[in-house]
Amino acid sequence: MHFQHVAATKSTLAAPESRSIHVAIVEDDAGFADGLSQAVHGAPDMQLTGVAGTRAKGLALLKGPPSDVLLVDLGLPDGSGIDVIRAAARQWTACNIMVSTSFTDETHVMRSIEAGAAGYLLKDSSPARIIDEIRCVANGGSPISPIIARQILDRLRQGGKPEAGPAPLLSTREKEVLGLITKGFQAQEIATLMQLSPFTVKTFVRRIYSKLKVSSKAEAIYEARTLGLLAD
Numbered sequence: 001m002h003f004q005h006v007a008a009t010k011s012t013l014a015a016p017e018s019r020s021i022h023v024a025i026v027e028d029d030a031g032f033a034d035g036l037s038q039a040v041h042g043a044p045d046m047q048l049t050g051v052a053g054t055r056a057k058g059l060a061l062l063k064g065p066p067s068d069v070l071l072v073d074l075g076l077p078d079g080s081g082i083d084v085i086r087a088a089a090r091q092w093t094a095c096n097i098m099v100s101t102s103f104t105d106e107t108h109v110m111r112s113i114e115a116g117a118a119g120y121l122l123k124d125s126s127p128a129r130i131i132d133e134i135r136c137v138a139n140g141g142s143p144i145s146p147i148i149a150r151q152i153l154d155r156l157r158q159g160g161k162p163e164a165g166p167a168p169l170l171s172t173r174e175k176e177v178l179g180l181i182t183k184g185f186q187a188q189e190i191a192t193l194m195q196l197s198p199f200t201v202k203t204f205v206r207r208i209y210s211k212l213k214v215s216s217k218a219e220a221i222y223e224a225r226t227l228g229l230l231a232d
Helices: 002-014 030-042 055-061 081-091 106-115 127-138 146-157 172-182 187-194 198-212 217-226
Strands: 021-026 046-052 069-072 096-101 119-122
Touching (some): 030 046, 030 127, 030 198, 046 055, 069 081, 069 127, 081 106, 106 119, 106 146, 172 187, 198 217
Parallel strands (some): 096 119
16 A cells, blocks of 8 residues: 555656646737647647737737737737737736747837847747747747847947837848849749748738838839839
């Protein structure tokens, strides 16, 4: 009897129950959100707790049970994802907040971190990479895309705080996508050339059109040339 009791105790101690990482997503691009959702569903150590596509729905999501990790896009159709980050930092105090966006400018980066974000990833990261970074931030890490980390380090080396000046109209990645569009490449070809997923490329294209206030490829090229965003 004594032996059986000891064996049962050892068995219980040897197999502790593991807890899933609860993940919530605030992302307006349906394709990108779907890719992330599928990646989370496919991760054995994660559980998707909610998906919101707007700032308003993201704020509403915060009224539910807190998640371990909140993934937020900054460019939401009805406002800034920074508002969601700020609210989550207040309401989900134990949650680890991570940005996943196409914005690379210093203003968005620093405002996100000041609002409470613990990580900042660009959308050129694959869903598989983002899953790894979700694990990282859930365990206390601060994953940051290399180009963003370099930007922060350069600013620190200059010994000053980031300037909250106007953000560049198009990010480096958006200019690269626009340049390939100008050369006649289609979304699938651009995805292959830039080693991105097709839905990430489509996100960039949609953001380019929105920023340039155009609705077609020809208009985007014309407007970009007029603004000096493309080489002749």
